[in-house]
Amino acid sequence: MSFITVNRLWKEYGSTIVLENLNLEVEQGEFCTLVGASGCGKSTFLKMLLGQEGPTRGELALEGEEFPGEPDRNRGIVFQRYSVFPHLTVRQNVLMGLELEQKPFLGKLFGQARRQALEKVDAMIESVGLAHATDKWPHELSGGMQQRLAIAQSFIMRPRVLLLDEPFGALDPGIRGDMHELILKLWRETGTTIFMVTHDLQEGFYLGTRLLVFDKVRNDPQQPEAYGATITYDLPIGETNGQLYDSIESSVSKTARNLSA
Numbered sequence: 001m002s003f004i005t006v007n008r009l010w011k012e013y014g015s016t017i018v019l020e021n022l023n024l025e026v027e028q029g030e031f032c033t034l035v036g037a038s039g040c041g042k043s044t045f046l047k048m049l050l051g052q053e054g055p056t057r058g059e060l061a062l063e064g065e066e067f068p069g070e071p072d073r074n075r076g077i078v079f080q081r082y083s084v085f086p087h088l089t090v091r092q093n094v095l096m097g098l099e100l101e102q103k104p105f106l107g108k109l110f111g112q113a114r115r116q117a118l119e120k121v122d123a124m125i126e127s128v129g130l131a132h133a134t135d136k137w138p139h140e141l142s143g144g145m146q147q148r149l150a151i152a153q154s155f156i157m158r159p160r161v162l163l164l165d166e167p168f169g170a171l172d173p174g175i176r177g178d179m180h181e182l183i184l185k186l187w188r189e190t191g192t193t194i195f196m197v198t199h200d201l202q203e204g205f206y207l208g209t210r211l212l213v214f215d216k217v218r219n220d221p222q223q224p225e226a227y228g229a230t231i232t233y234d235l236p237i238g239e240t241n242g243q244l245y246d247s248i249e250s251s252v253s254k255t256a257r258n259l260s261a
């Protein structure tokens with residue numbers, strides 16, 4: 001049995017078909033990168049993995065069990081725009097998840113439990129390279145630092161599945177390189193299964209162990225909502241040649257032009 005099974009999965013909103021007939025088996029610890037034209041349903045797929053959206057038809061299973069219909073601590077997400085709490089310091093932002101997990105009603109830890117939690121928090125802050133900024137507020141941090149904080153917030157909860165929705169899309173190229181090394185380090189250390197959406201095919205090839213291309217095989221210009229996207233390529237990284245790269249890029253660009261026409 002695979003860790004994650006996606007079997008004949010469809011997602012529709014009213015008469016709009018967003019995703020059609022997705023089939024996928026993912027093992028624990030894989031790093032899947034998702035690329036595709038804007039509007040092809042990549043974020044919708046992440047929302048289904050998170051439990052924010054349910055399938056219209058088909059099966060989505062975690063270790064053979066139906067995916068929980070609500071987000072839970074097994075699954076974390078990092079968005080492109082910083083999702084940290086502006087009224088909490090770096091340390092408080094990372095501590096918050098542990099406090100809510102252990103004290104769901106009070107949201108506060110005391111004494112020994114708090115000291116133990118803070119040890120973990122400080123180790124995580126160090127691990128993402130923010131040790132010098134522990135007591136700073138989010139507005140005092142650069143974009144890259146805020147994303148480091150969002151990543152720390154997610155990893156401290158030790159999610160089994162981590163969803164990254166264009167997490168580096170708003171960052172400068174130089175900073176993106178540093179973030180790539182950070183995410184690869186944390187992924188190797190934790191063995192978390194990652195799904196990451198990116199618009200950058202090169203980033204997808206560099207980071208993932210597996211590249212999933214979401215694309216529309218059929219497109220009716222008169223009725224763009226009549227057909228959904230599906231997974232047109234599922235490539236183990238390292239076995240891809242330049243010709244295939246060019247053909248993915250041209251197919252995704254063609255769909256992007258159709259969708260924005």
Ligand SMILES: Nc1ncnc2c1ncn2[C@@H]1O[C@H](COP(=O)(O)OP(=O)(O)OP(=O)(O)O)[C@@H](O)[C@H]1O
Nearest residue numbers: 013016018036037038039040041042043044045197
């Ligand atoms: N709640 C909703 N109700 C109706 N339509 C929706 C809803 N959520 C998403 N959609 C539609 O589903 C399609 C896919 O959107 P989605 O955001 O998943 O695409 P995407 O591939 O992630 O795009 P991008 O790369 O621009 O973020 C879009 O046409 C969008 O309008």
